Amino acid sequence: MSNLAVLPIVIPLIASVISAFIPKKLGLSRFIAKLFAIIFLVYAGYLAWVVFTDGIIVMQASGWAAPFGISIVADYLSVTLVLITSILTTAAVFYAPSSLSQLQESYYFYTFMFLMISGVVGAFLTGDLFNLFVFFEVLLMASYGLIVLGGGKVQLRESLKYVLFNVFSSMLFVTTIGFIYASVGTVNMAHLAERIQEAEQAGILTGLAVLLFFVFAIKAAIFPLYYWLPNSYIVPNPVVSALFGALLTKVGIYSILRVFTLIFNHDIGITHEIFTWLAIFTMLFGVIGALSTQNVKLIVTYNIIPAIGFILMGISLYSSAGIEGSVYYLVHDMIIKAALFFLVGALVVAAGTDDLRKMGGLITRYPVLGWLFFIGSLVLAGVPPFSGFIGKILLLRGSLEQEEILLTVAALITSLLILYSMIRIFVRGFWGDTVEGLPEGQNKKVRHLTIPAAVLLAISIFIGIGAEFIYPHVETIANMLLDRAEYINAVLRE
Amino acid sequence: MLEDFGGELLEWTVIVCLVAVAFSVVILLIRIIIGPTNADRAVALDTMGINLMAFAGLTAIHLVTTKLNDVILLIGILLFIGTIAIAKFIEKGVIIDRNNH
Amino acid sequence: MKNYNDLILRTMTQLIAFILLGFSVYLFFAGHNSPGGGFIGGLMTAAAFILMYITYGFDNMSKVLPINFRAVLTIGLLVATLSGIGAFVFGEPFLTQTFGYFNLPIMGETELATAMIFDLGVYLTVVGVTMTIILTIATDQKEDSQEQAGM
Numbered sequence: 001m002s003n004l005a006v007l008p009i010v011i012p013l014i015a016s017v018i019s020a021f022i023p024k025k026l027g028l029s030r031f032i033a034k035l036f037a038i039i040f041l042v043y044a045g046y047l048a049w050v051v052f053t054d055g056i057i058v059m060q061a062s063g064w065a066a067p068f069g070i071s072i073v074a075d076y077l078s079v080t081l082v083l084i085t086s087i088l089t090t091a092a093v094f095y096a097p098s099s100l101s102q103l104q105e106s107y108y109f110y111t112f113m114f115l116m117i118s119g120v121v122g123a124f125l126t127g128d129l130f131n132l133f134v135f136f137e138v139l140l141m142a143s144y145g146l147i148v149l150g151g152g153k154v155q156l157r158e159s160l161k162y163v164l165f166n167v168f169s170s171m172l173f174v175t176t177i178g179f180i181y182a183s184v185g186t187v188n189m190a191h192l193a194e195r196i197q198e199a200e201q202a203g204i205l206t207g208l209a210v211l212l213f214f215v216f217a218i219k220a221a222i223f224p225l226y227y228w229l230p231n232s233y234i235v236p237n238p239v240v241s242a243l244f245g246a247l248l249t250k251v252g253i254y255s256i257l258r259v260f261t262l263i264f265n266h267d268i269g270i271t272h273e274i275f276t277w278l279a280i281f282t283m284l285f286g287v288i289g290a291l292s293t294q295n296v297k298l299i300v301t302y303n304i305i306p307a308i309g310f311i312l313m314g315i316s317l318y319s320s321a322g323i324e325g326s327v328y329y330l331v332h333d334m335i336i337k338a339a340l341f342f343l344v345g346a347l348v349v350a351a352g353t354d355d356l357r358k359m360g361g362l363i364t365r366y367p368v369l370g371w372l373f374f375i376g377s378l379v380l381a382g383v384p385p386f387s388g389f390i391g392k393i394l395l396l397r398g399s400l401e402q403e404e405i406l407l408t409v410a411a412l413i414t415s416l417l418i419l420y421s422m423i424r425i426f427v428r429g430f431w432g433d434t435v436e437g438l439p440e441g442q443n444k445k446v447r448h449l450t451i452p453a454a455v456l457l458a459i460s461i462f463i464g465i466g467a468e469f470i471y472p473h474v475e476t477i478a479n480m481l482l483d484r485a486e487y488i489n490a491v492l493r494e
Numbered sequence: 495m496l497e498d499f500g501g502e503l504l505e506w507t508v509i510v511c512l513v514a515v516a517f518s519v520v521i522l523l524i525r526i527i528i529g530p531t532n533a534d535r536a537v538a539l540d541t542m543g544i545n546l547m548a549f550a551g552l553t554a555i556h557l558v559t560t561k562l563n564d565v566i567l568l569i570g571i572l573l574f575i576g577t578i579a580i581a582k583f584i585e586k587g588v589i590i591d592r593n594n595h
Numbered sequence: 596m597k598n599y600n601d602l603i604l605r606t607m608t609q610l611i612a613f614i615l616l617g618f619s620v621y622l623f624f625a626g627h628n629s630p631g632g633g634f635i636g637g638l639m640t641a642a643a644f645i646l647m648y649i650t651y652g653f654d655n656m657s658k659v660l661p662i663n664f665r666a667v668l669t670i671g672l673l674v675a676t677l678s679g680i681g682a683f684v685f686g687e688p689f690l691t692q693t694f695g696y697f698n699l700p701i702m703g704e705t706e707l708a709t710a711m712i713f714d715l716g717v718y719l720t721v722v723g724v725t726m727t728i729i730l731t732i733a734t735d736q737k738e739d740s741q742e743q744a745g746m
Contacts, residue, residue: 003682006689013676020669061690072689561630564622568635571615575646578604582649590733591652 004047005059005074008082009122011040012089016114023106030097033110037090040117044086048079052473056490058127066492067191073127075487076477077327081124081254084334087459088246089117091452092239095342098448099239099349104150112149113243116142120247124254127491129180129187132255133173136219140166143248146240147232155235162232169218176211183208190491192263193484202267209264209271213256220252222312223281226305230289233304234297234354238345241297245304246338250330253311257326260315261481268318275316276407282309283414290421294356296429299421300337300344303380306414307333310395313407317398324478325394328470332387335460336379342453343373347429350446352439356425361434365443369450370430372457377422379460382415387464390471508556515548536580543573601650608650615643626714633714637721644722645729653733664730668723675716678709 015036019029051057051074061070074082092113100109119139126132147159181187183204184195196205214225221229229249233241264271286305293299307329314326350366351359363370375386382388392415399407463470480486522545525538547566554562579589619639626632648656682691694708 002688010676010680010689013672017669017672017676020672021666059688061688063688063691564625564630567618568639571618571639571642574611575642575649578646578649582601590648590730592654592733 002057002059004050005057005072005125006061008040008044008047008074008086009072009118009125011036011043012114012118012121015040016111016118019110019114020108023108023111026102026106029110030093030105033093033096033114034090036114037086037093041086041090044079044083047074048083051076051079052476056486058490067186067188070131071127071188071190071491072125073190073487073491074125075490076473076480077254077258078124080327080331080473080477081250081334082121084331085117085120085124085247087456088243088334088338089113091338091342091456092243095242095345095449095452096239098445099345100237101150104237107149108145109149112142112145115139116146116243116247120251123251127189129189129192129259130177133170133177136173136251137170139248139251140170143244146243147236149236149240152235158232158235161228165218165228169215172211172218173215176208176215179211180208188491189258189262190488193488194492196263196266205264206267206270209260209267210274212259212264213271213274216252216255216259217278218252220249220256220308220312221305222278222308223285223305226282226286229304230298230301233301234295238297238341238348241301242338242341242345245301245341246334249304249308250334253308253330256312257315257323257330257481261318261323262484262487265318272316272318275312276404279309279313279316280407280410282306282312283410284309287414287417287421291417295354296344296347296356296359296425297354299356299425300340303340303418303421304337306418307337309414310392310411313411314395314398316407317395317402317404319398319401320478320482321394321398321401323481324474325391325396325398327477327481328394328474329388329391331470331474332379332391332460332463335456335463336376336388339453339456339460340373340376340380342449342456343369343376346446346449346453347373347425349442349449350438351429351435356428359429359435360432361430362438363430364434365438366430366446368454369446370426372450372454373430374423374426375461376453376457377419377426379457379464380422381419383419385464387460387467390464390467504555508552512549512552512556515545515552519545532580532584536577536584539580540573540577543569543576547573604650608646612643612647615639615646619643623714623718627708627710633717634721636714637718638725640718641722641725641729644726648730648733653730664723664726666723667719668727671716671719671721671723673716674719675713678712678716681709681712 015033018036019032022029022032047057056076057074058066059072059074060066061072064070093110096105096109096113116139119135119137119142122135122138123132126135144159144163147162148155177187180192183201184192184199186192186195199205218225218228233244236244260271260275283306286302286307286309289305290299290302293302310329311326311333314322314324314329316322346369347359347362348354350362350369353359379386379388382392392411396408396411399411519542522538522542526535526542529535547569550562550566550569554560554566583589616639619636619642622631622639623633623636624631626636644656644660647660651659679690682689685691690713692708692710692713694710697707
């Protein structure tokens with residue numbers, strides 16, 4: 001029974017290995033990728049159902065009991081994120097053949113993609129700080145492969161920055177884990193949570209917590225450590241950007257959410273106060289970046305950053321409304337970011353350029369794409385009744401409860417500016433005068449690119465409109481994160 | 495008394511040797527940076543590797559273990575191949591020949 | 596490039612490459628209870644291959660050792676993954692290993708563990724990765740020299 005928890009890591013890994021055997025047989029590897037993505041999707045749904053009905057599943061690798069062995073923990077938050085990841089994987093697999101050139105696709109795209117998914121899912125599921133590092137490395141290694149796919153000159157330049165930044169943060173990560181092991185004597189998350197409550201040197205632990213936060217902040221692109229993100233996320237193909245934007249930064253913020261609710265909450269006065277300020281700056285600076293550019297890809301990429309700010313805002317509040325808001329926003333943002341990246345990929349194909357000033361009047365030729373983009377912008381900005389609205393209302397309620405006026409005002413301003421930055425694409429790109437020299441004969445390709453995005457958008461709208469159905473689950477997740485005893489008991493007492 | 499003296503002597507010798515090896519690594523690092531020719535750098539790198547082996551050996555004595563013997567052998571092998579590669583690069587400009595001539 | 600004489604290297608390689616291969620096998624089997632294992636064993640094997648490539652050149656070696664190292668890499672990954680999944684069949688947690696004692700012809704009573712299969716996967720993966728990276732760099736170098744010759 002406990003093996004249920006590890007299969008979400010193993011299924012993409014097998015898909016990755018199998019597609020590594022047949023990189024040149026495109027038809028077959030596409031079929032295998034689609035098959036495994038659907039198996040993964042169905043399985044993740046089943047696992048989520050099992051966990052939400054029967055409680056947390058823990059797998060101790062090789063049967064070694066918890067603080068000594070490797071624990072894989074499928075708790076409510078993890079399985080939810082695994083389910084979202086599987087949805088995105090499926091969408092990406094159906095989007096990829098139209099978006100990538102055949103050469104790029106045959107250069108081990110599916111191998112790297114599934115390897116990255118395996119790492120992401122592993123990072124969500126692991127119950128061990130050192131293993132979190134290992135899965136970070138797995139997903140980063142695969143992402144290095146994906147970011148240079150195609151190997152253009154700009155791509156290589158930007159990916160070098162990306163690699164250097166991530167190597168540095170990995171180094172810091174493993175050092176911090178060493179410090180934690182030296183001062184507390186364990187790296188198992190549940191065990192750490194117990195030990196830290198008993199430990200007496202709170203000063204050292206706060207120092208370690210901030211160091212760990214620094215590492216995750218690099219991955220999650222929190223102010224002031226986000227400047228590597230925008231340029232390196234726009235250079236690869238849209239499908240790769242979508243996976244990066246929807247998954248990689250979210251792994252960073254997930255780690256913050258996990259570590260700073262489960263383990264390091266002994267000194268909320270210091271750590272979570274820092275989070276509040278960083279959340280404000282992350283939101284404002286990210287959205288200012290989005291307003292500063294005319295490149296459509298860059299606008300969407302910059303919009304990753306305020307979303308991270310919103311999630312961090314909920315963590316900094318550390319109240320039930322705040323954490324619920326964070327979880328809701330995390331789920332919402334993973335889906336809508338992927339959908340928007342897909343739509344922007346289609347838009348760039350349709351317009352033949354990514355410069356907003358050279359676009360115009362696309363609505364006459366691609367009405368479906370245009371209106372989908374409009375809806376996507378509304379969802380992202382959090383216009384009621386879409387999913388962003390519910391996440392934001394929870395976050396704002398949480399911050400008003402604690403009378404964080406500055407945070408509330410910053411969040412409201414950011415929401416407005418996000419809406420403006422996205423609608424600008426719609427107004428300039430889809431309305432306005434038709435520009436001469438649009439590429440012809442792209443209708444079929446654009447239609448293929450639009451379908452996966454439309455499906456993701458539909459799911460996103462369901463998360464908003466079906467809040468009645470989603471909200472109790474989010475409440476369960478938030479209660480588990482705030483209570484901790486359930487998680488610790490599941491890992492250590494079985 | 496005498497046994498104690500022997501143990502202490504060994505301990506001190508190991509520590510002094512470790513310091514000396516560490517110092518020579520620093521000097522070699524300077525040689526690697528300033529050169530002046532690539533051949534100098536290659537020799538310095540090779541010597542640095544030998545110092546690493548000495549380091550591992552001294553640590554093994556310090557910890558009273560035989561588990562590090564494989565490590566010494568391993569550093570030696572990788573060093574050997576590395577030095578050959580550098581030497582061949584300096585001599586020919588190519589490390590792995592494409593065609594037999 | 597004239598006057599290039601590597602008689603010493605060629606003679607020594609004949610000897611040393613086989614010592615290296617033997618040492619790699621030793622390291623691979625030592626890995627169960629003492630330092631060693633699939634990773635370092637694979638690295639040693641790759642080192643022996645690299646030494647042979649340096650000495651005899653790419654074309655000769657691809658005749659002697661017609662191995663597609665990318666395939667080695669993927670087979671290694673597959674073996675390692677499957678050895679972990681094998682535990683599912685017996686209803687045990689992922690990666691569970693077992694072992695037993697067997698009388699082998701030369702080695703006498705030996706402990707054989709299923710962890711060895713996982714280690715074999717690691718071994719193959721390491722050989723595959725190392726050789727792929729180094730030979731890819733070597734191939735790049737060839738194109739450069741052709742370009743230079745053309746210019």
